[in-house]
Amino acid sequence: MPLPSWVTDLATLNLLLSVAETGSVGRAAQAHGISQPSASERLARLERRLGVPLLVRTRRGSTLTPTGEAVVAWIHPVIDAAQALADGVLSLRADQRARLRITASLTVAEYLLPRWLLVLRRGHADLEISASVANSEDVCAAIRSGRADLGFVESPDVPADLGRRVVGADGLALVVATRYPLAARAERDLRASDLIEAPLLLREPGSGTRETFMRALAGALGHTPPIHRATSLGSTATILATVRAGGGVGVVSARAAAAGLATGELVRLRVADLMLVRPLHAVWSGHAPTPLAAELIELAIGLPTPD
Amino acid sequence: MPLPSWVTDLATLNLLLSVAETGSVGRAAQAHGISQPSASERLARLERRLGVPLLVRTRRGSTLTPTGEAVVAWIHPVIDAAQALADGVLSLRADQRARLRITASLTVAEYLLPRWLLVLRRGHADLEISASVANSEDVCAAIRSGRADLGFVESPDVPADLGRRVVGADGLALVVATRYPLAARAERDLRASDLIEAPLLLREPGSGTRETFMRALAGALGHTPPIHRATSLGSTATILATVRAGGGVGVVSARAAAAGLATGELVRLRVADLMLVRPLHAVWSGHAPTPLAAELIELAIGLPTPD
DNA sequence: GATGGTCATAGGAGACCCCTATGACTAGAC
DNA sequence: GTCTAGTCATAGGGGTCTCCTATGACCATC
Numbered sequence: 001m002p003l004p005s006w007v008t009d010l011a012t013l014n015l016l017l018s019v020a021e022t023g024s025v026g027r028a029a030q031a032h033g034i035s036q037p038s039a040s041e042r043l044a045r046l047e048r049r050l051g052v053p054l055l056v057r058t059r060r061g062s063t064l065t066p067t068g069e070a071v072v073a074w075i076h077p078v079i080d081a082a083q084a085l086a087d088g089v090l091s092l093r094a095d096q097r098a099r100l101r102i103t104a105s106l107t108v109a110e111y112l113l114p115r116w117l118l119v120l121r122r123g124h125a126d127l128e129i130s131a132s133v134a135n136s137e138d139v140c141a142a143i144r145s146g147r148a149d150l151g152f153v154e155s156p157d158v159p160a161d162l163g164r165r166v167v168g169a170d171g172l173a174l175v176v177a178t179r180y181p182l183a184a185r186a187e188r189d190l191r192a193s194d195l196i197e198a199p200l201l202l203r204e205p206g207s208g209t210r211e212t213f214m215r216a217l218a219g220a221l222g223h224t225p226p227i228h229r230a231t232s233l234g235s236t237a238t239i240l241a242t243v244r245a246g247g248g249v250g251v252v253s254a255r256a257a258a259a260g261l262a263t264g265e266l267v268r269l270r271v272a273d274l275m276l277v278r279p280l281h282a283v284w285s286g287h288a289p290t291p292l293a294a295e296l297i298e299l300a301i302g303l304p305t306p307d
Numbered sequence: 308m309p310l311p312s313w314v315t316d317l318a319t320l321n322l323l324l325s326v327a328e329t330g331s332v333g334r335a336a337q338a339h340g341i342s343q344p345s346a347s348e349r350l351a352r353l354e355r356r357l358g359v360p361l362l363v364r365t366r367r368g369s370t371l372t373p374t375g376e377a378v379v380a381w382i383h384p385v386i387d388a389a390q391a392l393a394d395g396v397l398s399l400r401a402d403q404r405a406r407l408r409i410t411a412s413l414t415v416a417e418y419l420l421p422r423w424l425l426v427l428r429r430g431h432a433d434l435e436i437s438a439s440v441a442n443s444e445d446v447c448a449a450i451r452s453g454r455a456d457l458g459f460v461e462s463p464d465v466p467a468d469l470g471r472r473v474v475g476a477d478g479l480a481l482v483v484a485t486r487y488p489l490a491a492r493a494e495r496d497l498r499a500s501d502l503i504e505a506p507l508l509l510r511e512p513g514s515g516t517r518e519t520f521m522r523a524l525a526g527a528l529g530h531t532p533p534i535h536r537a538t539s540l541g542s543t544a545t546i547l548a549t550v551r552a553g554g555g556v557g558v559v560s561a562r563a564a565a566a567g568l569a570t571g572e573l574v575r576l577r578v579a580d581l582m583l584v585r586p587l588h589a590v591w592s593g594h595a596p597t598p599l600a601a602e603l604i605e606l607a608i609g610l611p612t613p614d
Numbered sequence: 615g616a617t618g619g620t621c622a623t624a625g626g627a628g629a630c631c632c633c634t635a636t637g638a639c640t641a642g643a644c
Numbered sequence: 645g646t647c648t649a650g651t652c653a654t655a656g657g658g659g660t661c662t663c664c665t666a667t668g669a670c671c672a673t674c
Contacts, residue, residue, distance in 0.1 A: 002318070002321065002338070002339045002340060003317065003318070003321055003386070003389055003390065003393060004393050005318070007317065007389050007392055007393045007396075008316070008317045008318040008321075009315070009317070010310065010314065010315045010316070010317050011309070011310070011312070011315040013392075014309065014310055014315075017544065020542050020544035020545060020548075021544050021545055021547075021548035022545075022548070023540075023541060023542075023545055024650095024651075024652095025651085025652065026650090026651070026652075031309070032309045033309065034631095034632070034633090035632070035633055035634080036651090036652075036653095037632085037633075037634085037635095037652090037653075037654080037655095038631070038632050038633070040652060040653060040654090041631085041632090041653085041654090042631080042632095044653085050396055050400075051400045052396065052399050052400060057651085057652060057653090058640085058651075058652090059638095059639055059640040059641075059650075059651050059652075060640075060641070060650075060651065061650090061651065061652090062651085062652080063541035063542060064541065064542045064544070065440075066413060066416075066440040066441055066442065067399055067439070067440045068542075069413055069417065069440070069542055069543060069544070070395065070399070070413065070416045070417045070440045071392070071395070071396060071399075072542070072544055073417035073418065073543075073563070074388075074391060074392040074395045074396075074417070074421070075392060076566060077384075077388040077391070077566075078385060078388040078389050078392055079310070080388075080566065081381075081384040081385040081387075081388050082310055082314050082385050083310065084381060084384070085314055085320075085378070085381040085382060085385055086310060086311050086314045088377065088378070088381045089314075089357055089359065089378060089381075092359050092374055092377070092378075093357075093358045093359060106373060106376055106377065109373075109377045110376070110377045110380035110381070111380070114381070122571075132374065133372075133373040133374045133376070133377045134373055135373065233330075234330060234370035234371065235327050235330075235370060235371045235375075235376055235379070236376060236380075237324065237327035237328050237371070237376070237379050238327060238328055238329075238330055240328075241327075241328035241329070256380070259383060259384075259387065264429070331619095331620075331621095332620085332621065333619090333620070333621075341662095341663075341664090342663075342664055342665080343620090343621075343622095344621085344622075344623080344624095344663085344664075344665085344666095345662070345663055345664070347621060347622060347623095348622085348623090348662080348663090349662080351622085364620085364621060364622090365620080365621090365671085366619075366620050366621075366669095366670055366671040366672075367619075367620065367671075367672075368619090368620065368621095369620085369621080
């Protein structure tokens with residue numbers, strides 16, 4: 001779904017933030033490296049498109065209208081999230097000269113690593129870190145070959161030749177749209193056997209989440225069940241979009257489902273006899289991780305893991 | 308501070324999200340009302356600017372690379388925040404035909420009202436709501452004159468001719484930069500009398516936060532103190548920017564300071580003998596609020612107020 | 615092999631943005 | 645009073661970017 005076009009121009013929204021902070025269009029323009037007239041026009045256009053006045057321009061600077069202050073307060077979380085995105089992508093650009101090269105599987109890279117790196121960087125200014133995302137097998141391969149110093153995997157099995165340590169846990173969630181028939185039975189009375197006939201939405205064969213799910217199902221039933229009505233989809237986002245459209249029962253990381261659950265769009269199914277938790281391991285080669293890697297591991301264990 | 312230019316183009320980031328959901332560049336283009344070649348080129352340019360591959364293009368659609376999935380997960384909060392911004396601004400555009408017209412003072416409008424409206428809209432699809440932001444006096448004036456159906460004010464005094472109900476509380480916070488000298492004494496041993504000589508950063512005279520602060524100070528000291536070293540600034544954002552630069556002790560709403568406190572940039576000063584809490588009132592004219600207004604009030608009281 | 619679906623490329627039209635130069639106005643200094 | 649320093653807005657021109665339509669290349673399926 002497209003967004004209104006005026007909200008699309010993050011640079012101008014950010015510019016408005018600078019005006020609020022500096023109290024002047026000219027100084028804000030300077031802070032952004034553009035000319036004052038350019039900034040002036042962009043802000044004027046923004047106001048026109050929004051349809052509400054944001055600034056009171058005086059001959060001694062510009063201040064916000066009350067409406068403008070509210071808008072600025074709403075812009076803040078957008079910019080903060082964008083900054084987090086920028087930081088994350090920056091660490092994904094594999095710089096060869098990085099002092100710490102990390103490879104992580106999806107869940108860790110998406111939801112945990114950014115925070116860890118943020119804290120780590122607070123201790124070491126100007127630290128060169130590179131990160132990459134891969135599935136569990138490739139993480140182990142990268143560690144073995146020396147292409148990375150530290151890895152994170154979310155599979156229960158870690159090859160014996162690698163050093164390892166548990167740094168947390170990851171839960172899978174079964175989710176359906178709020179209006180989906182099964183949602184009424186979300187809280188109780190669901191059993192693993194009910195899932196065999198459900199239209200399941202899973203990642204492709206070979207992925208970590210699918211493996212974990214199938215193994216848990218086999219554990220609950222005592223045998224590997226035939227899955228009649230399962231669809232394989234290529235990404236977590238696709239699964240969640242299909243679930244929202246009422247397309248079935250999605251199997252995704254609990255963290256990926258959190259946003260949808262919070263807004264009430266999705267409902268989590270609790271299945272009493274299904275254990276859907278797997279450990280998150282840090283892995284490295286050789287006797288011990290490098291000092292910097294060890295510091296990150298300690299930090300990861302110490303930090304409270306957001307559900 | 309400017310953001311990297313590629314993160315600035317929210318429309319393209321949103322487009323990538325649609326590709327992830329639909330599994331196809333063409334369908335994503337369609338969902339955004341643009342042509343397939345246009346979408347294709349924008350995505351290609353995004354990848355080029357990011358410096359990392361995001362999509363695997365096959366002849367049967369496009370799927371995300373593992374890196375792409377991580378990026379998509381980081382884009383999600385950006386888009387969600389932008390959506391909240393868009394919703395907020397939409398309700399600020401004063402539509403005359405609105406069924407419920409709300410006027411709110413700053414703190415409520417910024418931090419509480421969007422969430423209330425979100426929940427209210429879930430119960431009433433296609434509800435026409437207009438909101439505006441004003442200071443406490445103007446809110447009461449708008450209610451009296453019938454320009455608004457429901458108001459929210461953060462002052463302790465409500466005119467006797469208006470109906471009222473307490474819907475929450477708002478605390479003021481005294482904040483300094485982490486390296487500011489006073490930060491070391493943040494937790495204890497600070498008293499109201501210490502603030503008289505501090506370089507205070509306040510909103511302009513007549514604003515609600517300044518009134519509340521001065522009244523609390525007078526209450527603690529037993530008399531209205533002379534403020535030697537205070538600076539008046541035009542907006543909360545200006546105060547926070549000045550505080551971050553080490554410019555003094557900022558006096559702002561606790562909610563406005565929350566983000567800065569969470570990242571560790573700011574430190575909150577606790578002053579034992581200063582009461583900096585004020586009630587938030589819903590106000591209306593006549594015997595009772597309109598049914599829709601009453602529903603919103605109930606909802607506001609029931610919802611947990613984020614600190 | 616034909617068909618339907620996918621994404622990429624090419625060329626041209628239009629919108630947008632930015633910069634420099636200038637004008638209009640105000641507050642404060644002298 | 646007058647001057648100066650500072651603010652924001654407007655005008656004109658150049659460059660970039662983005663969009664669209666049309667087309668091509670390729671693959672899976674029938």
